[in-house]
Amino acid sequence: MPPVKHYSCSEVNQHELSSRLLSLTENNTSYTLTQINGQRIYRKAPHAWSGPEPSRNCEVFIGRIPHDCFEDTLVPLFRQAGELFEFRLMINFSGWNRGYAFAMYTTDAEASNAIRMFNNYMIRPSWQLGVCPSINNCRIFISRIPPTLSSAEIVRLLYELTDEVVEVRVRRSVASSAAIVEYKSHRGAAMARKALVAAAAAAWGSGARPAVDWSLPQSPQLLKQYREVGRWTPERGVELTRVPESGAYSPPIAPSYTLEPWSQARRLRMIHEASRRHQPQDWNGRLETGIGMESLVSSMSGLGLGGAGRVWAPPAAPPPRDFNPWTAPHPLHHFLQPGKPQ
Numbered sequence: 001m002p003p004v005k006h007y008s009c010s011e012v013n014q015h016e017l018s019s020r021l022l023s024l025t026e027n028n029t030s031y032t033l034t035q036i037n038g039q040r041i042y043r044k045a046p047h048a049w050s051g052p053e054p055s056r057n058c059e060v061f062i063g064r065i066p067h068d069c070f071e072d073t074l075v076p077l078f079r080q081a082g083e084l085f086e087f088r089l090m091i092n093f094s095g096w097n098r099g100y101a102f103a104m105y106t107t108d109a110e111a112s113n114a115i116r117m118f119n120n121y122m123i124r125p126s127w128q129l130g131v132c133p134s135i136n137n138c139r140i141f142i143s144r145i146p147p148t149l150s151s152a153e154i155v156r157l158l159y160e161l162t163d164e165v166v167e168v169r170v171r172r173s174v175a176s177s178a179a180i181v182e183y184k185s186h187r188g189a190a191m192a193r194k195a196l197v198a199a200a201a202a203a204w205g206s207g208a209r210p211a212v213d214w215s216l217p218q219s220p221q222l223l224k225q226y227r228e229v230g231r232w233t234p235e236r237g238v239e240l241t242r243v244p245e246s247g248a249y250s251p252p253i254a255p256s257y258t259l260e261p262w263s264q265a266r267r268l269r270m271i272h273e274a275s276r277r278h279q280p281q282d283w284n285g286r287l288e289t290g291i292g293m294e295s296l297v298s299s300m301s302g303l304g305l306g307g308a309g310r311v312w313a314p315p316a317a318p319p320p321r322d323f324n325p326w327t328a329p330h331p332l333h334h335f336l337q338p339g340k341p342q
Helices: 014-027 071-081 108-118 151-161 186-204 261-277 283-289 293-302
Strands: 031-036 039-044 059-063 084-091 097-105 122-124 130-133 139-145 165-172 177-183 211-214 228-233 237-242
Touching: 014 031, 014 071, 039 071, 059 108, 071 084, 071 097, 071 108, 097 108, 108 130, 139 186, 151 165, 151 177, 151 186, 151 228, 151 237, 177 186, 186 211
Parallel strands: none
Antiparallel strands: 031 039, 039 084, 059 097, 059 130, 084 097, 139 177, 139 211, 165 177, 165 228, 228 237
């Protein structure tokens, strides 16, 4: 691994950094190093590459880069994963890097190898890099738009101030409005983001201080809040389309799981046993109807109560409820009749 160079002063030593970066192109003449639009590009020279550029799948995003770490350390490090076609390091006006870069390889397999090798790579003590596939973000998010501006005026101004606009989605509220602007390319969105920071405040006036940043991947439910979609053409001007309000959001239905046949039978048996356990026993009713007499006798004989020839018998049934001792005949009335000896 190449040694890591530290720049401890508040300003980057441009002379020392230039000498270090010059060694990259002197040692390998098949690459060029240029600086444009806040980024320094280390790229294959035209005479060293024939054919179309690699696809977007060959590019990886590198985050959490130390601000005093430059191409003299990063390029030899990421060259270990494969052949680099382009390496772009984002830098600010003071000369420090902005903490992230993009590395494009010649094949998809080399890009996947770079993610596997250098994601969570410890480039310094307690300092890990973050490497993931590059996402071609073509949307920017603008908030704190004055509520006095109409949606048509917002769309018209965004088309005038920036290029490569595809559509503008507007969300209105009482306090302020917000917009998501989609561009044709990532470069167009990056240039628009840089231009809108100062141009939007001057164009909208009224002390507006809009916040401009990259738009995060929006979910379909969140995009429904931006109900006004606007486009502008020289022939027709501003065209606004309002997305109809959808019904209440219903969560997805949980999938139904099926049990195996033996599991279903076991569950039904457990439910049946539990219901029988909590059901009150009415032995008199069961004996009168004769439902469980045989099962009851067999169970008592199986327990060994009374020996082999003795079987337990239920007690005599109680007298019926309509028995009246005043009108019922005496049990010995045939002995008490007159003319018969006592």
